[in-house]
Amino acid sequence: MAAVDQVIRLRLHSDVVLIRQVAEYIIGAGGKRLRPALVLLVADAWGYGSTGETRHHELAAVVEFIHTATLLHDDVVDESDLRRGRLTANATFGNAASVLVGDFLYSRAFQMMVGVDDMRVMRVLADATNVIAEGEVLQLLNVRNADATVEEYLRVIHFKTAMLFEAATRLGGILGGLDEAGQERMALFGRHLGTAFQLIDDVLDYSGDEGKTGKHLGDDLAEGKPTLPLIHVMRHGTPKQAAVVRRAIEEAGREDFAEVMLAIQETNALAATREFAQREAAAARAALAGLPPSVFADSLLQLCDFAVARNY
Numbered sequence: 001m002a003a004v005d006q007v008i009r010l011r012l013h014s015d016v017v018l019i020r021q022v023a024e025y026i027i028g029a030g031g032k033r034l035r036p037a038l039v040l041l042v043a044d045a046w047g048y049g050s051t052g053e054t055r056h057h058e059l060a061a062v063v064e065f066i067h068t069a070t071l072l073h074d075d076v077v078d079e080s081d082l083r084r085g086r087l088t089a090n091a092t093f094g095n096a097a098s099v100l101v102g103d104f105l106y107s108r109a110f111q112m113m114v115g116v117d118d119m120r121v122m123r124v125l126a127d128a129t130n131v132i133a134e135g136e137v138l139q140l141l142n143v144r145n146a147d148a149t150v151e152e153y154l155r156v157i158h159f160k161t162a163m164l165f166e167a168a169t170r171l172g173g174i175l176g177g178l179d180e181a182g183q184e185r186m187a188l189f190g191r192h193l194g195t196a197f198q199l200i201d202d203v204l205d206y207s208g209d210e211g212k213t214g215k216h217l218g219d220d221l222a223e224g225k226p227t228l229p230l231i232h233v234m235r236h237g238t239p240k241q242a243a244v245v246r247r248a249i250e251e252a253g254r255e256d257f258a259e260v261m262l263a264i265q266e267t268n269a270l271a272a273t274r275e276f277a278q279r280e281a282a283a284a285r286a287a288l289a290g291l292p293p294s295v296f297a298d299s300l301l302q303l304c305d306f307a308v309a310r311n312y
Contacts, residue, residue, distance in 0.1 A: 001036070003054070004033075004036050008027060008065075011112060012027065012108075018093070021093070022093050022097055023068070023101055023104070025092065026068055026072060035063045036064045037060070038168040038169050038303075039059050039060040039168045039169075039172050040057075041303075042296075043172040043176050044294075045291055046172070046175075046176025047176060047177070048172075048177075056175050058116060060168075061112065063164065065112070066109050066128070067164055069105040070132060070164075072089055072099070074136070075089065075090050076095045076098050076099055077136070079223075080215070080219065082216055085211070109125070109129075121171060124167050127167075132163050132164060135156055135159025136160060138159060139160055142156060142226060146226060146245070146250050148226040148231065157198040158191065158195065160198075161194050165190040165194030166190040166191040167187075168190055170184075170186055170187040170190065185288075188283075189284050190284075193284040195277075196281040196304075197307045199273055199276055200308055202220065202228055203229065204311070205218065205220045205229075206221075206264055208312070209312075213311075221248055221249075222254050224250070224252030228272075228273045229270055230248075230260070230269070232269040236272075237267045244259045274308065282304075284304050284307075285304045
């Protein structure tokens with residue numbers, strides 16, 4: 001990961017000062033670096049590290065750049081002002097700078113993947129970037145939609161979040177020399193892990209410690225996003241509870257936050273969402289069956305636990 005950070009710093013360089021300032025601001029904020037770590041862990045779990053090659057560092061950085069670009073654009077669309085415990089880039093530098101630097105990171109990522117000179121890699125990342133963009137639009141269409149179904153919600157998080165996890169683990173499989181079936185197993189692992197990860201993000205939006213999550217409680221509600229805890233209340237709560245949640249989603253804001261929280265607690269919506277996440281993590285773990293024993297395999301299995309047990 002230290003080597004990946006070196007690549008990130010090197011590839012962030014631009015003669016345009018504002019690009020360096022904004023990109024370094026959000027990259028420097030830290031974060032879990034989970035997606036690039038997945039590229040390294042899967043590749044090394046299949047023996048890539050023993051080859052002496054370092055393309056996995058470059059591709060891990062590409063994945064992080066794509067993720068960072070989505071964060072820059074997301075915060076503008078969502079009008080967010082807090083991420084990872086500090087002001088968002090758009091709150092600090094303005095919306096225009098955030099959007100344009102996000103575009104720079106996307107284009108730099110594509111320059112880097114072309115440099116790897118592997119059509120399989122380019123196809124995976126190009127397809128993933130396109131699907132992520134579709135997910136952003138799907139989520140926009142679902143804003144203030146109190147009739148969103150579980151299936152619609154899962155499609156959004158598969159496209160918007162799980163797809164980059166899937167791409168990262170598929171890339172690791174490609175570098176590790178796996179055949180198509182093996183690459184698909186690694187992609188399946190990433191898809192289920194990413195879904196579990198997003199489900200817990202949705203739980204933490206109503207239960208997390210703001211000091212640990214680095215963002216405000218109830219942000220999803222304020223933006224009118226019908227996440228799984230809210231959908232659970234709509235499907236399993238009383239008519240009164242469902243009406244409270246419907247109004248909160250359709251009007252978007254924090255005015256009904258206390259009532260919504262009470263409905264979530266009374267219907268055990270967070271526990272139900274956690275159980276869903278645990279099933280996804282179990283499916284991710286099952287996709288790793290047959291992985292040779294190693295510290296890298298152990299780390300991948302531990303990530304399945306981390307995805308659902310984390311509090312940040």
